Amino acid sequence: MNTKIKVKVSNLIKNFGDNKVLKGINMEVHDNEVVVVIGPSGSGKSTFLRNLNRLEAPTSGSIVIDDTDIADPKTDINKIRENIGMVFQHFNLFSNLSVSENIMLAPIELKKATKEEAAKQAKELLAQVGLESKYNATVQSLSGGQQQRVAIARALAMNPDVMLFDEPTSALDPEMVGDVLAVMKQLAKQGMTMIVVTHEMGFAKEVADRVVFVEDGNIQEQGTPDEIFNHPKDPRLQSFLDKVLNV
């Protein structure tokens, strides 16, 4: 395993008013590592991910990405976000733009590419997620699985070196889950650093370098897929796995 630390989270605390959601998370993610975060609903998984690109501002603690503390108000968060792709549960494709425009918007607006370069890149990314024929399609004409693959392509257009996935397949019909997971596996194989919140335990077993179990705003246990799925120690993890694996 590569030893360079890409993301280092120290004692991250996040409160919404009186609601203490994250209670002191510590985590290191290495270059090219795939970390899968599991845990019951409401345990703070989304909040954790959203703190990593400052969609939520941490209450306290530090988040260092490539030597930059993003919790520091002086940090230009827009620059940091260009290097962190995010994929949402509900896709959030821009409904006023076509498929290709969705992918090209940020590179053009942020002067990362000319129109021609962005268009060429959009074609390549659509090919990568298996949707080259949808270049001119409207967002509304796509199925959920197709929308999510476009959303992944959109995030990749900024050439990020970390990708955050927040339950990317939870809103999909079962027959579409496979296509999205396939794209994600391919990304992992290419060496993308990924933090993935998911309930797809098959994906976690197959792709994850490390699995992190979050419950009640804390990391209760983490380890290799084998350690987490075959030899869970924490009783809460055991009961969580009982529930999700025996549906």
Next chain:
Amino acid sequence: MKYRLKSIMSGLVVLFSFFVAVSFSVTPANAETTYQVATDSTFPPFEFANSHNKYVGIDIDLLHAIAKDQGFKVNIKPTSFNAAVQSVQSGQMDGVIAGMSITKEREATFDFSKAYFMSGVVMAAKPNGKITSLNQLRGKRVAVKTGTSGAQYAQSMHKKYGFRIVTFDESNDMYQDVLTGNSAACFEDSPVMKYAIRQGTKLKIYTKPALSGPYGFAVKKGHNQKLLRMFNNGLADLKANGEYARITKHYLGAKGSSDTTSDRTFIGLLKQNKGALLSGFKQTVWLTIVAIFFATLFGVIVGLLGVVPSKFCNGISTTLIYIFRGLPLLVLALFIYTGIPSLTGQKIPAFLAGIITLMFNEGAYIAAFVKGGINAVDDGQMEAARSLGLPFGKAMRRVILPQGIRIMVPSFINQFIITLKDTSILSIIGIIELTQTGKIIIARNLEGFKVWTIVAIIYLIVITLLTWLSNWVQRRVRL
């Protein structure tokens, strides 16, 4: 809930039937001797409420004296001049005595008594003597009261002397306009002006009465001829026995006015008032266009202030919307037109005051739906844009606004139509737009129904055009 609504409704029905029953039972009971006569609510010294809130004045005292002399009963009902005149025409009232000039035009719809008073139009201005004759009015504004001889006089003289005319519904507003310096002078019936000055109005009369004309008591043409005869007989008696002199002297005295034209068909009315209607129409359209422009600007800015990530800006937005949506348009217009000048000492042109009024009021509504439209865009859109590294402004412009505007378009079209209609309220500050033009024409020729029909049709035509235009623009920009 349903039950409560039902009981409120039935309560209203009972109340309504009570009023209907009362009004039906009272009127016929005294019908043989009590005549219902309408008068103006404020036209001193002819009719006005005295300090005991009792109606007095030359008209009132004369009519009571004549009734006593001729042995009939009279019930005098004050209302606005226009309403008084129309209530006689519609047959709700038996006669009208309201300092009403006997004109050829009015004789087409009324039978008049013998003249009971001769009046005349005088010019009054501030007593500092800067304006002392008609010659000095060039380029200045002259205030008149809707439908008075003074207004007719101004109309006939404004070309020759080169002044502009501004009209008011109430004498008092007209005097105020001269006193604040908005207008250089006003034209008023001489007895009215003299009385007002005696009552403390700080104006001075500078001209001899012009356009002298008779005042008459009027009944609907062909109706209440007995009442008319009794009025004439009584008037002769009062003049003979000195009672007439006593009454006029009590309130002071003076001299009269007139007008012509007689084609009362729609076409005829349109022809006679073509010029006035066209300029009123232009004023309405111009007001609407300028107001829509500034209201949209104001509304979009205030609406955006309501969605930017700053508590301070959000607060400003909410407050502005609250204030300007909360104030009735009429109050806002009067506040800006008369209130601001008395605070700052700076007079403000009526048109400008009107535009400011509409900008704030319509703008507040626009701000509310701009804010609402933006908020209606799914939060996920903004988050996705920001997660790509787009700054707030770029995300707003490229992702949120295009979607928000699509939601707002129907509200915009609706608000533009409301703005057009709301310009009519600006007649209150003397802007002669379409509605005020209608009022002025009616005060002169008393053809309320026909003139309002014409005015209503003009409004509908403009609204239709505006709707088409909006739809065309909407298609053009592919929203």
